[in-house]
Amino acid sequence: MPEASVLSVIYDKLNSHFGDLHWWPGETPFEVMVGAILTQNTAWQNVERALDNLKAAGLLDPQWLYETDSRILEELIRPAGYFRIKTFRLKNFLSFLCSHYGWDLEKMFSEDLWLLRDQLLSVNGIGKETADSILLYAANQPIFVIDTYTRRIFQRHGVIASDMHYDALQTFVMKSLPKDVPLYNQYHALIVNTGKRYCRTVPRCEECPLNSIGYYG
Structure with missing residues (x-):
């Protein structure tokens, strides 16, 4: 499956599971x-x-x-x-x-x-x-935030290599997705919630909304 399609599948599954997360919290x-x-x-x-x-x-x-x-x-x-x-x-x-x-x-x-x-x-x-x-x-600028959860989830589902560094991973994601601030915002929030709840150091794959697309460990 092309990388862009994989990222879209991951987004759709997580978005369907969690809904709009309204992240990042802050009044100003x-x-x-x-x-x-x-x-x-x-x-x-x-x-x-x-x-x-x-x-x-x-x-x-x-x-x-x-x-x-x-x-x-x-x-x-x-x-x-x-x-x-x-x-x-x-x-x-x-x-x-x-x-x-x-x-x-x-x-x-x-x-x-x-x-x-x-x-x-x-x-x-x-x-x-x-x-x-x-x-x-x-600043509402179109840039994708990479964190530990992003790397872990994409590695475990075979989307990226284990040695991909921050800038390369960011470029890969931003080239694979539309340049859109709300999309980047929601996608990162979905990844954070998935990482905290399911894709832990010891993963809870059976409960994870991404279990249907495979786990590669």
Whole structure:
């Protein structure tokens, strides 16, 4: 089966199973960006607690957050784990936002997709998955987010080779699917939910909505 057809079959089966997942949660683009940084190496429910703390403190504003003392910020985001490292990463990102775009998110979002991606990747503490999450979910740019679940699910169903690196896998997916922000958004959300519930380190294949298309281990 051609790769594009396989990806479409996977999408259709998962979409039929889960429905519209309305991912990524966040009331504002800035909240989405902060969440993308905080979710590194932790579960989303922990990020929600940290975001709730920032909301209660009235700090979900780029400049106010940047001007907040690091020790205060560390305590507010403590539920997200690695709070000192993540405070450092948030401050680095906010410094970038100030120096490059004067706190203007619309100006930032109007930047060329690949130029902005390169800029984000130059920020200490922002890797490819975080940068692409910011671009897709906050900036509404057509770029597909690759994560551990994406690689695992596509490998197990024989779609990709085990040694395919991030950029190659991203290019493969984006060439195989229509260039569409809502599609990329929903597809990634479907993959995340499948990975969490079924395609674990020890897989639950019998219950997985993809069991009919085979498991290659």
